[in-house]
Each structure stands twice: as structure tokens, then as C-alpha cells.
Amino acid sequence: MNDAIIDETFADELRSACRTTVGDELRSITYLTEDDVEQVYLRSDLDQTADLVGFAEHERRGFHSQSAYRNTQLGEYEATIRMFENGYLSRVIRGSHGVWVTTDNMSMERFEELTSALSAVLEDHEPAT
Numbered sequence: 001m002n003d004a005i006i007d008e009t010f011a012d013e014l015r016s017a018c019r020t021t022v023g024d025e026l027r028s029i030t031y032l033t034e035d036d037v038e039q040v041y042l043r044s045d046l047d048q049t050a051d052l053v054g055f056a057e058h059e060r061r062g063f064h065s066q067s068a069y070r071n072t073q074l075g076e077y078e079a080t081i082r083m084f085e086n087g088y089l090s091r092v093i094r095g096s097h098g099v100w101v102t103t104d105n106m107s108m109e110r111f112e113e114l115t116s117a118l119s120a121v122l123e124d125h126e127p128a129t
Contacts, residue, residue: 015041017117028041063098078092088102092119092122
């Protein structure tokens with residue numbers, strides 16, 4: 001990968017976790033930090049002109065908004081799921097980095113499995129601060 005912000009092993013683990021839990025419904029995987037963004041996977045039938053920077057600016061709000069949900073009766077924040085006409089966006093942030101995954105329609109149980117799988121991979125690769 002040119003200009004990669006994550007190494008290929010980490011990228012492979014993200015792709016594997018998503019493919020295992022989401023299967024053919026997987027549309028894209030994008031890794032982000034507060035300063036960088038990198039698309040890790042894009043399904044071949046999708047347009048490659050998505051505005052990653054625009055999406056990233058919006059999804060980065062998750063780094064700051066997680067504190068708003070602390071100490072609520074809902075429990076710890078796990079993920080954000082957004083519904084769109086043609087699919088879903090699921091964002092998982094752990095520590096100083098995160099990932100958003102776009103998918104076709106799938107059950108809530110699979111979103112929960114995806115969140116769990118991505119959380120484990122992100123926690124294993126927490127950047128040094």
C-alpha cells in the first residue's frame with residue numbers, strides 16, 4: 001500500500017475480521033485516527049470516488065462524543081450504526097483509533113459480531129502514544 005498509515009498485517013486483520021462476520025455484504029472498510037484516514041477495502045462493484053475526507057471529518061466526532069455516553073444506564077459505548085438508502089455504516093472506535101465499515105443490509109446480531117471482532121483487532125493494535 002502506498003502512503004499507508006497502518007501496516008499490511010493490521011490491514012489484513014481488519015479485512016479478515018470483517019469478511020468473517022459480514023461476508024459478501026461487506027462494502028468497504030476505512031481506518032481512521034484523529035489525523036489520518038485510509039481505505040483498507042472497497043468492494044469491486046462500488047465507485048472509488050467516495051469522499052473519505054468528508055466522511056472522516058464526521059466520523060472523527062466519535063473520538064470526542066464517546067465521553068457524553070459515559071456513566072449512563074445504557075452501559076459502555078460500543079459502536080455507532082447509521083442507516084442509509086443503500087446500506088449501513090458501522091463505526092467502532094477504541095482508544096486513539098477506529099474504523100468504519102459499510103455493508104449491505106444485515107441483522108443486528110451480525111452488527112454486534114462485527115463490533116466485537118473489530119474491537120478486538122483495534123485493541124490489539126492500539127498505537128503507541
